[in-house]
Amino acid sequence: MAMIELTGVWKRLSGWNVLADMNLSVNEGETFVIIGRSGIGKSVTLKHIVGLMKPDKGTVVVDGISVPELSPSGLSDFRQMFGYLFQSNALLNSLNVKENIALPLREHEQVSESDISERIAGRLTAVELAGTEMLSIDSLSGGMKKRVALARAVIRRPRIILYDEPTTGLDPVTSATINILIRNTQKELGVTSIVVTHDMNSAYYVGDRIGLLHGGHLIQVGTPDDIKNSADPAVKQFINGLSEGPMTDKDYDKDSA
Amino acid sequence: MKKFFESFGKNIMETASNAGFTCLLLLQSIYWLKAFFSKFKEILRQMFVVGYQSMPVTLIVGIFVGFVLALQTGLSLKPFGMENLIAQIAGVTMTREMGPLMTSIILAGRVGSAMAAEIGSMRVSEEIEALEVMSISPVKYLVMPRIVALTIMCPILTIFANTIGVIGASIVGKLQIGVPYYTFFKDAAEFIEFKDIYSGLFKALIFGITIAVVSCSQGLRTRGGTVGVGESTRKAVVNSLLLILIFNYFLTSLISRMFY
Numbered sequence: 165m166a167m168i169e170l171t172g173v174w175k176r177l178s179g180w181n182v183l184a185d186m187n188l189s190v191n192e193g194e195t196f197v198i199i200g201r202s203g204i205g206k207s208v209t210l211k212h213i214v215g216l217m218k219p220d221k222g223t224v225v226v227d228g229i230s231v232p233e234l235s236p237s238g239l240s241d242f243r244q245m246f247g248y249l250f251q252s253n254a255l256l257n258s259l260n261v262k263e264n265i266a267l268p269l270r271e272h273e274q275v276s277e278s279d280i281s282e283r284i285a286g287r288l289t290a291v292e293l294a295g296t297e298m299l300s301i302d303s304l305s306g307g308m309k310k311r312v313a314l315a316r317a318v319i320r321r322p323r324i325i326l327y328d329e330p331t332t333g334l335d336p337v338t339s340a341t342i343n344i345l346i347r348n349t350q351k352e353l354g355v356t357s358i359v360v361t362h363d364m365n366s367a368y369y370v371g372d373r374i375g376l377l378h379g380g381h382l383i384q385v386g387t388p389d390d391i392k393n394s395a396d397p398a399v400k401q402f403i404n405g406l407s408e409g410p411m412t413d414k415d416y417d418k419d420s421a
Numbered sequence: 422m423k424k425f426f427e428s429f430g431k432n433i434m435e436t437a438s439n440a441g442f443t444c445l446l447l448l449q450s451i452y453w454l455k456a457f458f459s460k461f462k463e464i465l466r467q468m469f470v471v472g473y474q475s476m477p478v479t480l481i482v483g484i485f486v487g488f489v490l491a492l493q494t495g496l497s498l499k500p501f502g503m504e505n506l507i508a509q510i511a512g513v514t515m516t517r518e519m520g521p522l523m524t525s526i527i528l529a530g531r532v533g534s535a536m537a538a539e540i541g542s543m544r545v546s547e548e549i550e551a552l553e554v555m556s557i558s559p560v561k562y563l564v565m566p567r568i569v570a571l572t573i574m575c576p577i578l579t580i581f582a583n584t585i586g587v588i589g590a591s592i593v594g595k596l597q598i599g600v601p602y603y604t605f606f607k608d609a610a611e612f613i614e615f616k617d618i619y620s621g622l623f624k625a626l627i628f629g630i631t632i633a634v635v636s637c638s639q640g641l642r643t644r645g646g647t648v649g650v651g652e653s654t655r656k657a658v659v660n661s662l663l664l665i666l667i668f669n670y671f672l673t674s675l676i677s678r679m680f681y
Contacts, residue, residue, distance in 0.1 A: 214554055240556040254551035256543075268555045 165228075167192040167324065167356045168213055173222035174380075175208060182208050184380025186222070195350055195357040197371035199364070199402065201411060204377055206360040207251065210326045213358070214246055215239045226324070244272060247317030247325040247355075251332060253309045255301045255316070261288070262297035265316045272320065287315040290352075291345055307338035311345065318349055325349065327359040331366045343369045364403050368392070376402060378411065439660075443638040446560065450568050450634065453561040460566050467570030471532050472577060479527055483582035486519050487511060487589025495598030504598050508608035511590035516617045520583035521575075522669060525628035528575060529661035533636035536567055537657030540640025541650040549641065559641065568633040575629025576622040583621065587613075620676045627668060632661045 168190040175183040182205040190196040198206050211217040212224050215231045224231040227245065234242055255264050265284045269275055275283075281297075288294050291311040296304075304312065310330065317325060330346060331339035343366050350357055350370070361367055367374050368388040375382040376391070376399050384396050391399060401409030457464070490511040498504050540563060543549050552559050587609060594600040639657040643649045 216550055216553065240558075243554055243556045246554060248551070248554040250547045250551055252547045254547040256548055256551075267557065271555065271557050 165192075166190060166225075167194075167227055168196075168358065169223075169225045170209070170212065171223045171225075173212060173219045173224060175205075175212065175217065175219055177208070181380050183212070183219070186377075186381045188375065188382060190356060190358060192356050193354055195346075195359060195370055195372045197359045197361060197367040197374045198377055198382070199362055199367050199374060200377035201402070202362065205380060206377055207328050209377070210248075210328055210358065210360055214243060214248060214326060244320070245323045247320070247322035249310075249313050249317045249325070249327045249330055251329040253313040255309060255313055257301050259301070260297070261293075261299050261301070261304070261312050264301065264312060265319050268316065268320050283319065284315075287319055288312075290348070291315045292341070307334050307341065310334065310338075310342055314342070314345055314349070318353065321353055323355055325353075325355050325357045327357065327361075329361055329363075330359065331361065331363045336365075339363065339366060342366075346370045378402075439638070439642065442642060443634055446564060446638050446641070447568075447630070447634045449558075449560045450565045453558065453565040454569075456561050456565065457569065460561070463562075463566040464569050467566050468574050470535075471528065471570045472574035475528060475531055475574075475578060476581065478531065479524055479578045479582050480585050482523050482527055483520070483585040484589035486523055486582075487515060487586035487591075488593045490514055490519065490586070491590035491593035492597060495594060495600070499598060504594075504600055505604060505608060507590065507594050507598060507600060508605045509612035511594075512587050512609040512613040513617055515586040515590070516583050516613055516621045518621070518669075518673075520579045520586060521621045521625035521628060522665070524575060524579045524582045524625060525632065525665050526662065528571065528578070528629070529632045529636075529658055529665065532571065533632045533661045534654045534658050536633065536636040537640040537643075538650055538654045540564075540637055541643035541653040544641060544643040545646050545649060564634075564637040564641075567637055568630060571629040571633035572626055573629075575632070576625040579622060579625040583618070616680045620680060623676070624669065624672050627672060628665050631664050631668060635661045635664060 166189040168188065170186055170188040173183050173186040174181060186205075186209065188196075188198075188209065198209060200206050208217060212219055213226060213231070215234060218232045226242070229242060231239075231242070256267070259267070262281075262284055265287060266280050269280050269283065284297060285294065288296060291314055293308060293311050293315070296308070296312075301309065301312070314330075327346060331342050334342065346357070346359065347370055349355070357370075359366070359370055371388055373385060374388055374391045375385040376396075377383075378398050384391070384394055384399050386394070391403060394400060394403075398410045400406070401411050491507050494510045495504050495507045498506055540549070543563070549559050552562055591602055591605045591609075594605050595602055636657040639653040639660070643653040645652075
């Protein structure tokens with residue numbers, strides 16, 4: 165049985181069908197990568213999975229739970245199985261590194277301060293940021309912020325991790341480090357992951373399967389090799405970064421999807 | 422004409438939606454008072470921001486309001502030989518009206534705008550969504566501590582504003598109107614009643630809640646990046662000031678029926 169299943173999901177935002185008959189099935193323990201152009205609905209898909217958005221039509225089922233039907237308190241319990249790495253990192257600027265990572269622990273677990281410190285130190289070591297506990301968020305580089313956000317996302321050992329553009333805006337070396345950390349986290353925790361990206365190096369490295377989102381739904385799903393060798397003109401255009409092809413700026417026109 | 426009615430209707434709907442959201446936020450904040458002790462550190466931090474950091478400007482405004490009250494009433498009453506009444510007029514006006522009103526206006530401009538901007542920035546940088554995904558209620562984490570802090574600190578600041586305002590009035594009374602300090606404070610003690618003081622503090626308490634809930638509501642409803650943050654900040658201040666002035670009339674009317 166699939167851990168995450170979206171069936172016939174439609175979502176209209178600002179007069180545009182961002183998701184149009186979207187179907188997605190992610191197995192337990194799998195890392196699924198959603199690729200696609202900027203603004204095409206990748207992050208919207210993640211927000212449906214975690215219940216930040218409700219579909220206009222269709223079903224979103226995670227671990228057997230129908231997400232749109234959850235009550236606010238049910239949603240709060242449900243979300244505790246997730247770690248979410250936001251595109252903007254979404255670290256709280258008023259808190260330092262340690263306080264940011266400790267936030268979900270302090271809110272949801274009865275743990276002593278020494279346990280919290282120990283767990284945070286371990287997690288920071290795993291993301292190669294040992295000893296940075298007391299630094300302010302403003303003093304960190306983009307790559308460091310991404311790693312702190314990753315440490316926060318996994319501190320409670322979630323069953324599902326959602327990564328929203330984890331390497332966007334980072335230099336190639338830092339991107340490679342983040343990809344390795346995602347892979348290591350996957351191996352260490354054995355979680356189900358969805359990675360949203362338009363960075364093909366990242367997609368090939370971390371993904372068990374890759375799906376291309378275009379026109380509001382996944383037009384091809386396959387292993388990294390399947391995608392690399394795809395004959396689909398849209399897939400070829402996207403993975404090779406070509407301006408000519410079926411993907412045009414009309415994709416963003418209202419009612420095009 | 423069609424566009425005018427469309428725009429008018431849209432504004433009405435938006436105002437109703439804003440009002441509904443703000444009322445709901447207040448109710449949710451009351452619910453989250455159960456987390457008062459676990460959020461005590463944050464409440465204290467907010468009280469410091471609201472109270473201690475707003476104290477200098479409150480005192481400056483308070484003393485100058487006292488000066489003006491004494492000067493205006495003194496100059497008007499002196500030709501009739503009734504200048505001794507300035508203690509009564511300045512004292513009662515300060516405690517019943519000017520103290521809570523001026524303090525609230527300062528807090529709406531200084532603290533309400535900062536609250537809306539801070540929460541609005543958190544909204545556009547996805548920090549609010551991050552809290553929601555971590556199953557942390559933004560109302561519990563951000564809104565309730567701010568409402569509690571303003572509810573406590575607005576009356577406390579009002580006490581300081583009242584005190585410094587009366588002292589200011591006595592200084593002008595002595596130096597420009599010729600009312601001795603002894604006479605001024607004797608009259609003030611005689612004419613300012615406890616009900617004048619606590620009715621003013623009750624107003625300050627309501628104004629404090631209003632500023633906090635309106636500002637947090639605008640912050641949480643921020644959309645559209647940095648421009649949206651600016652818009653929310655503007656709306657927070659304007660709406661807070663409007664509501665303070667409107668509530669002030671109705672509270673004055675209610676209090677006068679109950680106590681006077």
